Amino acid sequence: MTITQNFGRQGDTAIFPLVDEFVSTPHFWIPVFSQVKLVDNAIGQTLFAGVVTKPVQDATSPTRNEWTLYCTDYTFYADNAIVHGTYVGQTVDQIIVSLTAQANCGISAKQLSHGGYVAPGPQLASFVLNYTTLSDAWRRLATLAGQVTPYGWYVDENRRVHFYDATTALSSGVTFTTIPTATNGSTTEGHIYSENQFGYEWDGTSVRNRILVQGANQSITYGSVAHSKPTDTWVGNGYQTAWPLRYTVTNQPVLYVGGVSKSVTTVNAGASSNATWQVIQDSIGKWSLVTTGAAPGPGVVLKIWYDYLVPVTAAANDYASQHKYTGPNGGVFTEYINDTSLTTVPMALARAMRQRTEYADAVERITFTCGEDFLGWVRSGQTCSIRNTLVRDVQNNQWGVWDQFIVIGNTVTFVAGGYRQCQITAVRL
Structure with a gap:
């Protein structure tokens, strides 16, 4: 028999061999998804409890069966339950409890304050979870929660979630x-x-003391022409007819040339237009303002307003670590993380700080x-x-x-x- 445990990554697994010797009829058979528990009565400790995910029968003779039971602890039910949701201003432990209840897969989760085993976690400005398994949601939340110390989780023999960091580990x-x-x-x-x-x-090999995190794209709206600064501004010189935009356009732009409003047409990559003023996307996704008419004269001011997308980004440095591991690279060991589930800057910063805390040394x-x-x-x-x-x-x-x-x-x-x-x-x- 063997039992393999991993904290906060996946459920425990086990392999149990059984032998059945009989005269005419086998004494038992093990159906798939049977529940199994191994207890050490001498110390009153459950060593493993879970589900038989693959029972294998080997008939070694007409009167002898060997069974090999491949098992996963009760995390197996979380591996096969789908959850989703949007949470604004809630703490990680509240989200853990909510998602586990939503899964309705036989696993329970309660906060420590309510007699459970889910330790308090930090508040998230927003958390958007697309359809995924419950166990994957636990892993993501453990990552987001670990701003100060890393979090982990497991499911016990009574199908209760234990979620905590090293400071509250038993x-x-x-x-x-x-x-x-x-x-x-x-x-x-x-x-x-x-x-x-x-x-x-x-x-x-695991040291990372500068963490760069890029999350989902965030939409920035310009508001109104009367009360907002233009998104981009240029000054004509008498010959220039194209001006690069700084951002990715997501709506119909508003253009003023020399204080006069101009009609402008948005042209996506591969399309064409005969309009005098156009906002054109090139083959690599960059946008530019282009005129097919006369170039604006010297000193003519061009102003354009438009909504645009920018990625949520954050960075965290551990300068003590960089000083400690000094070398030709200045002691800087950088990690780049791209995670589109991070929808706000505080979420991205929490992820960066968690990685910095766990991997700075x-x-x-x-x-x-x-x-x-x-x-x-x-x-x-x-x-x-x-x-x-x-x-x-x-x-x-x-x-x-x-x-x-x-x-x-x-x-x-x-x-x-x-x-x-x-x-x-x-x-x-």
Whole structure:
């Protein structure tokens, strides 16, 4: 048996083998979408609960069946429920609760203040969600919420959503160490095997300390000619007959030449017109004001008003990180994000700041195998204490790390005797 957990990315998965030996008739069969739960009664802990997404039967003999059950936790229902909506001025936790209720797929979500497990999140100026799966909506909202610290989520054995950041993550109460003190097994202490798939890394490939975010296009209206400045202004010189516009035109322009209103025709790419004054789009999408008549004389002022589109953009820099990782590039490691679901500047800025917070420093990540003498349980998304005397603590400039980590991945393998071995990946907080 194996269980694989990933915090805030996808549901947990598991593989369970079953053997049925019988005389004449099989004792059981496993229908697809059966619900399954694995419980450790010794510690009163549910190790996995979810759905059998693919049962495989292998008839190894006329009186023996081997079943392999491929399972996903209850996130499976969120993977197959479609939601959408527009939310203005609501907090992330309110949106999580609303979308989960809209999905009506058997999963519940309640805020912490109402006895649930959805932690408070920041307010979003607006959030527009086109049709997508509920689990994808959780991932997007986790990204938008993580302006200060990264958020993640999982669905528990009672089909309840847990949504929170590292500052509100629950502690497992477990310490993993290279110098264990327990001799007969422990539910609170695990032994780190330093020679078996162990690694402590400082991941410089993920450092991003300048974040540029481009969101959806935003429509800018000029208002009225009487009370608004012209969108573009030029001065004639007696020979110029074409003037480039700064933006993408989205409505019928209003043109004044020398203080006199002129009729102007909008001409899309590939079309033509005989009008004297035209706003023309070229083959690459750029717009220009063109006249087929006489060029305006020197000093003649041309003014044009029009609605236009501009992309929502935001940028965030972490100057401490840029100073820390100085080099021939000035210590600047840039990431560009294009996400059309970001419809306002505050949303784009929140995304930029979240990326900056999470990736401004080289992530300290530990991967290790814990021995069978650890009889307890830690799930992905919980925190644990790591005491490793063998690696360098660069934050405190000494040998030996003893600090809190959050588990982001856990692959549990069951070995002889019903014991289990955990291969854990955790990130230093």
